[in-house]
Amino acid sequence: MGRKVPIISGIALSSLLLFGSTVSAQDTEALHATDVPSMKEHFKESFKIGAAVEPHQLEGESADVLKYHYNSIVAENVMKPETIQPEEDEFNWEEADKIVEFANENDMDLRFHTLIWHSQIPDWFFLDEEGNPMVDETDEEKRKENKELLLDRLETHVRTIVERYKDDVDAWDVVNEVIDDGEPNEQGLRESPWYKITGTEYIKRAFEVAREYGGEDAKLFINDYNNEVSPKDDHFYNLVSDLVEDGVPIDGVGFQSHIQLGWPTIEESKEAFERFVDLGLDIQVTELDVSIYGWPPSGEYNRYDEIPAEVLSKQADRYTELFDLYKELDANISNITFWGIGDDHTWLDDRASEHSDDGVGKDAPFVFDTEFNVKPAYYAMMGMENPNVDEESEENEEDTTDENKDNSSEETDNTSEDTTDENKDNSAEETDNTSEDTTDENTNNPAEETDNTTEEEKEEGAALADTSTNFPIGLVIGTIILQIGGLLLFSRKQVQS
Ligand code: GLA
Numbered sequence: 001m002g003r004k005v006p007i008i009s010g011i012a013l014s015s016l017l018l019f020g021s022t023v024s025a026q027d028t029e030a031l032h033a034t035d036v037p038s039m040k041e042h043f044k045e046s047f048k049i050g051a052a053v054e055p056h057q058l059e060g061e062s063a064d065v066l067k068y069h070y071n072s073i074v075a076e077n078v079m080k081p082e083t084i085q086p087e088e089d090e091f092n093w094e095e096a097d098k099i100v101e102f103a104n105e106n107d108m109d110l111r112f113h114t115l116i117w118h119s120q121i122p123d124w125f126f127l128d129e130e131g132n133p134m135v136d137e138t139d140e141e142k143r144k145e146n147k148e149l150l151l152d153r154l155e156t157h158v159r160t161i162v163e164r165y166k167d168d169v170d171a172w173d174v175v176n177e178v179i180d181d182g183e184p185n186e187q188g189l190r191e192s193p194w195y196k197i198t199g200t201e202y203i204k205r206a207f208e209v210a211r212e213y214g215g216e217d218a219k220l221f222i223n224d225y226n227n228e229v230s231p232k233d234d235h236f237y238n239l240v241s242d243l244v245e246d247g248v249p250i251d252g253v254g255f256q257s258h259i260q261l262g263w264p265t266i267e268e269s270k271e272a273f274e275r276f277v278d279l280g281l282d283i284q285v286t287e288l289d290v291s292i293y294g295w296p297p298s299g300e301y302n303r304y305d306e307i308p309a310e311v312l313s314k315q316a317d318r319y320t321e322l323f324d325l326y327k328e329l330d331a332n333i334s335n336i337t338f339w340g341i342g343d344d345h346t347w348l349d350d351r352a353s354e355h356s357d358d359g360v361g362k363d364a365p366f367v368f369d370t371e372f373n374v375k376p377a378y379y380a381m382m383g384m385e386n387p388n389v390d391e392e393s394e395e396n397e398e399d400t401t402d403e404n405k406d407n408s409s410e411e412t413d414n415t416s417e418d419t420t421d422e423n424k425d426n427s428a429e430e431t432d433n434t435s436e437d438t439t440d441e442n443t444n445n446p447a448e449e450t451d452n453t454t455e456e457e458k459e460e461g462a463a464l465a466d467t468s469t470n471f472p473i474g475l476v477i478g479t480i481i482l483q484i485g486g487l488l489l490f491s492r493k494q495v496q497s
Contacts, residue, residue, distance in 0.1 A: 033065045040071040042382055046330035050337030052287065062341055064374050072109035072170070072335055076098045079112055085157055087126050093164070094382045099166045111286065111337060112165060114173040114223065115158050116206045118192030126193040127154055150197050155209050162213040170312070171284060172214065173223040173254060173337065174206050175287050177322040179236045180355040181226060188235030192229055196234040204248050211249040223254030228264045228272040236469070237275050244279060253280030258339065260291050261314050266321045277332045285326065287339040289365035290318055290377070291348050299352035299361020304343065304370050316376035319367065323381040334347070343367035386402035414451070
């Protein structure tokens with residue numbers, strides 16, 4: 001497939017020249033994802049490189065990029081409880097099977113996300129035999145019965161899925177997001193219906209059933225977000241170490257890593273990871289995306305081409321430090337999975353739109369852009385020199401950023417400080433709500449929507465954007481063209497007369 005995409009077309013180039021503007025190497029072309037070294041090859045000695053996908057992404061260009069760069073996939077939505085078992089005992093395998101088949105055909109690892117979760121789960125799980133919400137029950141005897149009923153349902157759900165896919169799945173998210181962002185109780189446990197009805201029993205039972213039917217080789221994970229920051233980091237760690245101590249069959253921890261340019265700090269991530277190394281558990285980064293916004297997301301860029309180069313370059317720096325850390329700990333990290341493939345399709349767009357002033361916001365969390373061309377972040381994570389940044393323009397950039405430095409770094413610092421607390425307290429809820437709200441949209445192909453909004457605009461915008469570097473050759477050529485035109489007119493007149 002691979003193709004190079006000239007950002008500035010011939011026509012646009014001639015008009016730019018006529019107006020005396022010119023282009024730096026930086027702006028001339030972006031390479032397509034399939035024309036650069038493969039990420040999975042590059043990191044093959046360290047860890048798998050994964051992507052979250054919807055079934056519709058398993059065809060066409062996104063599939064080509066997937067096959068070329070990734071050796072692991074996970075379902076963005078179609079393996080969640082609401083899709084897999086929408087009604088009691090009615091299992092729906094159709095969409096999930098597509099992902100399993102794709103992984104097998106292309107020799108990719110498969111992560112299963114997620115057996116047990118409080119979100120994107122149908123209500124019937126938590127209704128008693130009479131159809132009343134179990135959480136409202138006050139009678140002690142009935143509460144016990146409800147607990148047993150719910151644990152039976154959990155067992156059926158986990159057993160049925162694990163039996164079906166045990167030869168296909170390389171890592172199971174057994175439970176997802178069981179820790180709260182705040183401290184609703186001493187252990188920081190999320191007070192979901194699972195917890196309210198069974199206490200922590202559901203966590204243990206889910207792991208035990210997964211082990212029983214998945215066998216000794218099944219790799220069982222507990223997955224969460226914001227588990228690098230206080231107080232969630234401690235609560236998460238304490239729960240996991242208690243589970244390990246109690247002999248609960250747990251093999252690894254998942255760090256979702258829905259993170260930002262400056263948050264959490266790389267030191268926080270490092271510390272959080274290292275604790276689990278000491279516990280002898282495998283670590284996976286399960287849902288990586290690096291939002292260009294702080295918290296709450298300002299969503300100030302309505303279109304992809306409005307995102308300033310400077311922001312993408314900060315994002316590249318962030319990817320450098322992240323992958324430096326992942327490589328440093330690669331003996332204990334087995335998989336780095338992005339929560340998407342390219343910037344054309346990301347749940348963060350919905351989050352940015354929700355918080356922006358005008359209800360439209362575009363995010364850009366990945367290393368490939370909306371057309372699967374490589375971004376500065378790609379070169380950064382690969383430890384490669386970005387061929388589109390020439391020394392001269394880098395020097396210029398340094399000069400100009402020096403002037404801006406004081407202001408901009410202050411701004412950035414403030415942003416991360418301001419937003420950290422809110423992140424800790426609120427982003428959990430946000431994440432949940434958003435993912436629930438956006439699931440349908442996600443399933444209904446937002447990729448296409450996003451594409452439509454940006455495609456024409458991008459061409460136009462990209463052609464006109466970044467024409468900042470100047471030299472007068474345009475003027476010279478413009479003048480020559482005008483002169484030739486003049487001469488032609490003059491000679492036609494001569495012939496006519
Ligand atoms: C959480 C869940 C994922 C997904 C994301 C947002 O991280 O684990 O399944 O819903 O939120 O898309």
